[in-house]
Amino acid sequence: MDKTPRLREQACFALYTASRAVIGLYRPMLDKLGLTYPQFLVLMALWETDGLTVTALGDTLQLDSGTVSPLLKRLEAAGFVERRRGDGSGDERRVTVHLTEAGAALESRGCEVTQVVGGASGMSYEDLVALRDKLTEFTESIRTRETND
Amino acid sequence: MDKTPRLREQACFALYTASRAVIGLYRPMLDKLGLTYPQFLVLMALWETDGLTVTALGDTLQLDSGTVSPLLKRLEAAGFVERRRGDGSGDERRVTVHLTEAGAALESRGCEVTQVVGGASGMSYEDLVALRDKLTEFTESIRTRETND
DNA sequence: CACAACTTAGTTGTGCGCAATCAAGTTGTG
DNA sequence: CACAACTTGATTGCGCACAACTAAGTTGTG
Numbered sequence: 001m002d003k004t005p006r007l008r009e010q011a012c013f014a015l016y017t018a019s020r021a022v023i024g025l026y027r028p029m030l031d032k033l034g035l036t037y038p039q040f041l042v043l044m045a046l047w048e049t050d051g052l053t054v055t056a057l058g059d060t061l062q063l064d065s066g067t068v069s070p071l072l073k074r075l076e077a078a079g080f081v082e083r084r085r086g087d088g089s090g091d092e093r094r095v096t097v098h099l100t101e102a103g104a105a106l107e108s109r110g111c112e113v114t115q116v117v118g119g120a121s122g123m124s125y126e127d128l129v130a131l132r133d134k135l136t137e138f139t140e141s142i143r144t145r146e147t148n149d
Numbered sequence: 150m151d152k153t154p155r156l157r158e159q160a161c162f163a164l165y166t167a168s169r170a171v172i173g174l175y176r177p178m179l180d181k182l183g184l185t186y187p188q189f190l191v192l193m194a195l196w197e198t199d200g201l202t203v204t205a206l207g208d209t210l211q212l213d214s215g216t217v218s219p220l221l222k223r224l225e226a227a228g229f230v231e232r233r234r235g236d237g238s239g240d241e242r243r244v245t246v247h248l249t250e251a252g253a254a255l256e257s258r259g260c261e262v263t264q265v266v267g268g269a270s271g272m273s274y275e276d277l278v279a280l281r282d283k284l285t286e287f288t289e290s291i292r293t294r295e296t297n298d
Numbered sequence: 299c300a301c302a303a304c305t306t307a308g309t310t311g312t313g314c315g316c317a318a319t320c321a322a323g324t325t326g327t328g
Numbered sequence: 329c330a331c332a333a334c335t336t337g338a339t340t341g342c343g344c345a346c347a348a349c350t351a352a353g354t355t356g357t358g
Contacts, residue, residue: 005263007193007209011281012171012266016186017211018284019168020345021291022161027346037165038314044156054337060156062166067315069338074313085337086323093323093336114154117161122290131283132160135167138280141271142170169315176316187344203307216345218308223343234307235353242306242353 025120029113033106038063039075040110043099046081047107051096054083072097080106174269178262182255187212188224189259192248195230196256200245203232221246229255 007013023037030040038061045052045060052060058068075081080103087096121128156162172186179189187210194201194209201209207217224230229252236245267277 005193005260006197007190009281010193010263011270011277011284012175012263013190013193014281014284014288015164015168015171016190018288018291019164020211021288022164024346025291025294026161036313041156041162041165044154044159044162048155055335058337062169063314064316065337066317066339071314073338091324091336095337111154114159114161120291120294121160121287122294123287127283128160131287132158132163134276134280134283135160135163138270138272139163139167139170142167142174142269145174145269145271173316185343204305212344213346214307215309215347220344222308240306240354244307 022117022121025117026113029116033109033113034078035080035106038067038071039078039080040113042068042071042075042097043080043103043106043110046097046099046103047110050099050104051087054095054097057097075103079103171266171270174266175262178265182258182262183227184229184255187216187220188227188229189262191217191220191224191246192229192252192255192259195246195248195252196259199248200236203244203246206246224252228252 026037026040030037033040035043041061042057045057054065054068054072057072058064061068063071072081072083076083079100082098082100083095084098085095086092087094118125118128123131175186175189179186182189184192190210191206194206203214203217203221206221207213210217212220221230221232225232228249231247231249232244233247234244235241236243267274270277272280
């Protein structure tokens with residue numbers, strides 16, 4: 001029984017490293033669009049459903065307001081999105097996030113990026129799908145156990 | 150052909166989310182040891198091989214000096230590690246990192262944490278090993294393609 | 299020896315990520 | 329209506345990550 005866990009044997013470390021590696025793979029391509037990876041995720045969410053509230057965006061990306069608010073501030077400053085308070089709902093607390101023309105225009109180039117990254121991953125489509133499903137299962141499983149101490 | 154990639158379908162997003170979720174699972178336990186996850190990784194590397202240089206630590210954790218240097222500064226301030234310049238090698242550029250007594254003493258409690266997290270992941274040992282290997286393969290594959298533009 | 303090229307750590311600046319806190323707005327209950 | 333509980337988004341503070349740069353030390357070449 002080797003009680004000392006080796007770094008290389010830890011699935012969590014592999015996860016941590018892999019995550020940073022993919023983002024690093026995206027980086028040079030996203031740089032050309034003037035985006036960071038989290039900013040790109042926001043746009044992907046909006047390309048799918050424009051006009052999400054800040055909370056809905058946070059739920060989608062699994063990020064809290066302390067991350068999303070400044071993220072949107074930068075995206076707004078860059079001219080990719082626009083925030084509107086009390087948009088139609090009559091609830092003045094709600095802020096909806098909308099793509100600008102520039103933000104919407106990035107969609108096709110953005111999709112290209114995901115294609116290229118998928119190809120550069122060195123894995124087949126089937127493998128990627130299997131990995132994604134395994135990871136999603138993993139995350140769900142963790143979230144349900146989050147109350148642990 | 151749906152050209153617009155959905156966030157939920159992206160393996161990269163699943164990776165990004167899963168990574169943060171595991172670290173979140175570690176957080177409350179590591180808080181009790183006074184450590185963050187990256188700091189815990191440094192200690193794991195040192196429990197395995199004490200006296201690594203800053204560069205060797207960076208290679209092990211796949212982090213550059215801009216991340217490792219301040220990380221070690223905080224770990225040193227917390228009394229878990231100690232840095233020594235030109236340690237024996239006669240090369241005054243090299244800084245080796247050594248566990249203090251307090252740092253070494255955390256090992257058994259640290260190992261416990263990895264056990265608990267492994268259990269709380271909701272996956273079998275075999276599944277975790279398979280996932281880890283898939284992720285390692287993924288990362289390696291990406292690193293070899295990093296010269297892409 | 300001279301000196302350019304390189305290696306090693308560290309610093310600076312920007313952008314996440316998250317806990318904690320806050321202010322403004324809304325809702326439920328009496 | 330009054331007012332406590334809640335929701336929504338923003339702010340603050342700290343610790344990563346990483347690019348770009350710097351300073352100090354080492355090595356290879358003539």
